[in-house]
Each structure stands twice: as C-alpha cells, then as structure tokens.
Amino acid sequence: MLSIQLTCPHCHAVKACFAGSGKLSPFREKENLFLELMQCAICHEGIVAKIKHGAVDNAQRLSRDQQPSEYSLVDHWPKRLEAEIPTHIPDNVKSYYLQGVDCSSRKSFDAAGAVFRKTLEAALRALPSSGSGTLAKRIGSLPEEVGVTISMKKWAEEIRLLGNDAVHEEAPFTEKEAAQLQLFTKLFLVYAFTLPGMLSDHKQTEAVT
Numbered sequence: 637m638l639s640i641q642l643t644c645p646h647c648h649a650v651k652a653c654f655a656g657s658g659k660l661s662p663f664r665e666k667e668n669l670f671l672e673l674m675q676c677a678i679c680h681e682g683i684v685a686k687i688k689h690g691a692v693d694n695a696q697r698l699s700r701d702q703q704p705s706e707y708s709l710v711d712h713w714p715k716r717l718e719a720e721i722p723t724h725i726p727d728n729v730k731s732y733y734l735q736g737v738d739c740s741s742r743k744s745f746d747a748a749g750a751v752f753r754k755t756l757e758a759a760l761r762a763l764p765s766s767g768s769g770t771l772a773k774r775i776g777s778l779p780e781e782v783g784v785t786i787s788m789k790k791w792a793e794e795i796r797l798l799g800n801d802a803v804h805e806e807a808p809f810t811e812k813e814a815a816q817l818q819l820f821t822k823l824f825l826v827y828a829f830t831l832p833g834m835l836s837d838h839k840q841t842e843a844v845t
C-alpha cells in the first residue's frame with residue numbers, strides 16, 4: 637500500500653501519514669498519471685492524490701512498506717486554505733489573527749474566541765486612545781479619524797464576547813459565536829488599518845507620478 641507524509645488539510649497535523657486505498661485509478665495513462673484516495677491516519681479525513689509512476693523533479697516520493705516507491709506525488713486536493721489576511725496590520729496583530737483562524741479551523745472555538753479578542757486588544761493598543769472598559773466600549777469610543785464606522789461600533793455592542801471582559805466565562809463559545817467574532821475582527825482590521833493604509837499608499841504613488 638502506498639503512503640506519504642503530508643500536512644493534513646483537515647486537521648492540520650504536520651507530517652501526518654496518509655495511506656492509499658490500494659486502488660490507483662488511471663487518470664492519463666499515456667503520461668503515467670493516476671488518482672488515488674488517501675486517508676489521514678490522525679483524523680481519518682481523505683484527500684485525492686494525483687500520482688505519477690516515475691520520478692518527478694521536486695515531487696515527494698510515495699512509500700511502499702516504508703521503502704521509497706516508484707511513484708511520486710504530483711498534486712493533491714483539498715489543499716489547506718490560507719486565511720485571507722487584511723493587509724497593513726501590525727505584525728503581532730497578524731500573528732494573533734492567524735492563530736485565531738487556525739483554532740477555528742480545528743474547531744477549538746473557545747481558543748479561537750480568546751485569540752480573536754486578543755487580536756482586537758492588540759489592534760486597539762496600536763490605535764489612538766480608545767478609552768477604557770470592555771472591548772465593545774473601547775471600540776465604541778474610538779475617535780472618528782480611525783475610520784471604524786458607526787455600524788461597526790454598534791455591532792461590537794451586540795457581540796457577547798466583546799461586551800464581557802470575563803473570557804473565562806462558564807458558557808463555552810459556540811461555533812457561530814467564534815465565526816461571528818472572526819468576521820467582526822476581520823472587518824475591524826480592514827476599517828482600522830487596511831483602508832487607511834491603502835489610501836496612504838495611493839497618495840504616495842500619486843505624489844511620485
């Protein structure tokens with residue numbers, strides 16, 4: 637049976653062992669290409685692997701009985717989805733945001749909720765004074781020049797995870813709440829950093845031309 641080590645696009649385990657179904661389906665026989673269903677040993681989710689009989693430059697070899705085989709991995713699906721990250725955000729904010737997206741994709745919604753809050757905390761620290769109190773209050777009192785709209789501020793008030801400073805609240809975060817907080821965080825970063833950053837880039841380009 638063919639096997640290979642990959643970062644799983646489903647559970648994100650690094651070097652997860654994927655074992656083949658044992659049935660290579662001819663794909664383009666003249667090119668020695670085949671398709672095979674392979675399964676992650678950790679989460680048991682599947683991928684479809686495009687495999688070529690023979691060596692391929694820069695392609696990983698599949699193994700058979702723990703020995704390198706004559707097959708190479710050309711491509712596989714699904715691939716890990718890279719999060720769309722708002723641009724022009726501070727590095728620490730970017731790192732927290734990516735961690736939140738990662739926790740969400742692993743269905744760790746409590747962790748995701750906590751990290752998205754941390755993302756907003758770090759983002760607020762990078763902005764002009766936003767007052768004190770809960771995250772929702774601090775977002776609500778951001779000065780006008782920050783560019784966060786009134787509707788974003790009103791929305792912040794409606795998100796439970798922003799109106800309460802006790803992150804260790806008993807009630808666990810639901811998938812829906814984590815998704816809502818992720819969307820809010822992303823839009824907040826777009827209004828507070830991406831749009832002003834793009835405008836400033838545009839002005840600089842105009843000044844040069």
Ligand SMILES: [Zn+2]
Binds near residue numbers: 645646649677680
């Ligand atoms: Zn997996």
